[in-house]
Amino acid sequence: MAGYGATSRQRQRINAVLFLGPACVLLFFFFIAPVIVDIFVAFTDMGRTLRITELTTANFERMFTRDRRLAQTLVVTFMYVLATLAVFNVTFGLLLALVTTAVPERVGGFFRSVWLLPRMSPSVIYALLWAWAIDPNERGLLNQILINTVGIGPIDLMNDHPLLLIVVANGFIGASMGMIIFTSAIRAIPEHLFHAARVDGAGGLAIVRHITLPAIRWPLSFITVYQTLSLLVSFEYIWLITDGGPFYDTTVYALYVYKRAFESGQYAYGAALALMLVLLGIGLALLMWRFFDMKRLLQTPRIEVH
């Protein structure tokens, strides 16, 4: 039976290659290789000509000593991520989930769909809509509303409150993810717990605080970590709506990387900046992982179904 065993082992090897191969190839080309290339380029002087004349640490020297924009970019990034996360992606997403699960299902479903629309529309269309909505002259949607109903305006959001603008524009999209995850988490809470709490004397807010929030603790942690990382590296809407402006007022770190690398053609410097972003992301992820005790989430199921 030795022959049989050998073919079985062989088949196992073939299966492993067959099933894991494609994923490994994709992983290598799209995740590992770019990181290696990035690390390599970061230590060169590659510019628009793509020529490398020397291996150097000049990019990092510049980053830590001479780049005056960088500090401002980090501040903008911090404020942008924190505000979007705190106001929209977590808080507003949670609020939407709580409200849409508390009202009759048809109404709740409708509002959830409405809040999904920005996520479903192409980013360019979404950005164009925003451009029209905040147009500084009287034709802009916001100004029409302000002038006709409130009687103030016109205002120029883009120039006066650019950071607010990108937070709101991103938040409207980002809230939907939390909303969906939280909605399903709330639905998974056994109904008798709500019944028990009501009979035990808890009002609406007390039920949210004592039953709902503890029960969705893990989805809440997950969304916070996930959205932090996602906000840290994505910049498409900012790029489309404000292009990082006015001046550098809404240039977040990820957009700054893009601008340095592809608009100024400083590939090597862009790569070095990107490398720092990756490290920043990993550091932040580990920190939050620790803070939220996510290890326990992965160990045992946390939602108890009776």
Place this chain on the structure above:
Amino acid sequence: MARIELRKIRKQWGEVVAVEDLDLVIEDGEFVAILGPSGCGKSTTLFMLAGIYMPTAGELLFDGIPVNEVEAKDRNVGIVFQSYALYPHLDVRRNIMFPLKFKGVPKAEAARRAVEAARLVHVEELLDRMPSQLSGGQQQRVALARALVKEPQLLLLDEPLSNLDATLRLSMRTEIKRLQRHTGVTTVLVTHDQIEATTMADRIVCMRKGRIEQIGTPEDLYERPDSLFVASFIGAPPINLLPGEARDGRLAVGGTELELLGAAAGRVILGIRPEALRPGEGGLPATVLDVEPMGRETLFLLETPLGQLRALLSGATAPYGAGDRTAFTFDPEDSILFSESSERRLPDVHVRLPA
């Protein structure tokens, strides 16, 4: 403690009527069981008492005060769910203390009362455990402590024993009864298990399809069932039911005729409990078809001129074997007659074997 009154209570979900025109008075300190098959509206009724569901129509009174519009949180009722519904993120102590949080009870006193309640149901050594570390029976006790800690005016039990194993169920039955006597709290138990209802409750409300079939003591329901449904739902093994035709003082059943005592005419159903049949005492002939030993009792399946009958005899050793021939009789008072069309009992009508 409270006297509970339901007046023409009705609950509808859209077009579906779950509970229809329910009239019921539960006296202060009484232990009432609502008994019925699943879907009969018993849990809906309980949830209306708790304030979790609002009645569509009718009036609900606690001590004469209408509470229709009073929310669950303000009713001061305690409830134990079939699934226990302990808060999974709180330890036993905090679970028991939870209802006191909303009653403005100072922390120290709440903690003291939680320990007291835990002691009452013998879980004082589990106070620092999480619900997931408890067995079903322990969770049940904690749920009871949580329901009792706020000294409710009404205690509601929704199938509290269904998830327990047989031995535990037996001891919890006694335990709950003891607690009810001890606290004197008005209690409503919802169950589909007739043994639970008959062993624990002072009175039983038997429900079917959203309506009350009969209200009475366990003895009433067993000996004087108002309807065919109650007769067949209560009693294990189930009552023998035989269709017959009443005419001129005689009842034709199967291939024979019985003497009718009382006035009845038309199609009726004759009911005789298995334990009312007395094989071996003369009367109608019977052939033993099957013997089922049930421990202290033995169940016989008999072929008789009336039809097939189940007879229950005490004693673990069977006096008859399959194929044996004997004869049986029964007391006229043990025979119950129902109208076939209305399915209601015909009061004071019995049958007797012909002399």
